[in-house]
Amino acid sequence: MNPPWPNVRADFPVLHQQVNGKPLVYLDNGATSQKPRSVIDALVRYYERDNSNVHRGLHTLSMRATDAYEGARTRIANFINAADPAEIIFTRGTTESINLVARSWGHAHLKPGDVVLTTEFEHHSNLVPWQQAAKASGATLKYVPLLGADGEGGLDLAALDKLLTPQVKLFAFTHISNTLGTINPVAELCRKARAVGAVTVIDAAQSIGHIPLDVRQIGCDFLAFSGHKMCGPTGIGVLYGRRDLLDQLAPDETGGGMVVNVSYEQATWKPSPERFEAGTPNVADAIALGAACNYLDALGRDQIAAHDTALVKVAMEKLSALPGIRIIGPRVGAERSGLVSFAFANVHAHDVVTFADEDGVALRGGHHCNQPLMRKLGLTSTTRASFYLYNTEEEIDRLVASLQRIQKFFAG
């Protein structure tokens, strides 16, 4: 179960180090992925050669920076098969992207009596902004239930059909659950939402770097993701929006770069994407995100998805054999993304993470920005192992050995 690309681990400088005297096993990819040399080089090259402000200067460096920045926008549009680069708005990440829709779209369209629909297993970033939008507008926020005592049944599609009334103005849902590993049937959800005239927003933070993603095939209205979970830098993300929707939307932030005409009394806005990118944008990280798209496509997103699937299959088989473990999300053998969350009856997740770290294994422990879901499942925290293109079966064995040591220690 080694990565299908020869020497792919050599592309990631950070992987080649010892942690607590043991070779690093990085299994916290759901939180952030590591960066290949080509992405790091793109950042360095920009700052060493092209650094300049964009869209303003007529000098050579500014033109180079502008070309590279807009080239990255086009590259990302191609990466998700958007119809038009103007549908790609650069943001700080998924959270800012969703907040932009919640505030701009929510302010313009939501009113008392309307319903905003989301699911019981959203990351806080796709939950709290809708709570705020509902509070501000007087709309009601409703949740599509999750099935199964361990959340193994996924989204309750029968309940969704009942909840999808003409009062629903917007349906926001995750593509892949960061806690459960559940892969939502996003195209089907968009189709159902469209039938009642609801706008759709997809949180693609966990899917963008892991599986092929085509916004036109999915049929969504908005889609949000972060660069840092797909081999790109932190601080850069994207809001995709259908062009006709974006052009009707008022900006959330105003200032330089997004205006056509300004007087002492008023201002008029440029079209998308500039309308939503007030101020000097994050040029370097946008360019490096374009480099990340190139890196992932050179490997092949089908192959990345296949490797994720193969790793998680092995992990599910080996982890489920540990005594006293409770794995949440899809059962062994069922479709799931490349991550596993689990809990032990007598060892808290933070103790697990501390001990695994002593073995050089990086895991995540906690509520995974999913507090309501944890409460629903009767948990306060879980430990999560999340895989990516550079992980190996040997690393899963290191994880399992570490967990066995932890169980033995706490059993006394």
Next chain:
Amino acid sequence: MQDLTDLYQSVILDHNRRPRNRGKLPTANRVAHGDNPSCGDQCTVYLRLDGDRIGDISFEGSGCAISQASASLMTLNLKGKTAPEAETIYAGVHELVTTGKVDEDNLSDLAALAGVHQFPARIKCATLGWHAALNALKGDPITATTETHKD
């Protein structure tokens, strides 16, 4: 990293496995709650003040071995104490978990928490229950959160 057995001493493991004074206290006349929002640890402290002394004290909540053991040790060490005495004991605990310095005369079994200072990320685990208890003593029902107090 330091050896984890410094952090997970046998006293800690024992209190984690068999927490003392755990559960609601029916006779409590003071209650306060502590939250660590970054990890989800929670601790509710119940205490009964008899005059100016803590007549009885208990806790409930969920969290890592460090937070559970520290809260359990806390109940044993605060029972029968006045508010100023409790503050003095906590000052010693705070010193202990942030510097590792043990006050041999006063801390007794709490010295098992000394290893925490080598793991700065875990200091908040060790102090969560104590902050809830001090808030309860002050008659301050607001939630103690690790984001508003230092350590």
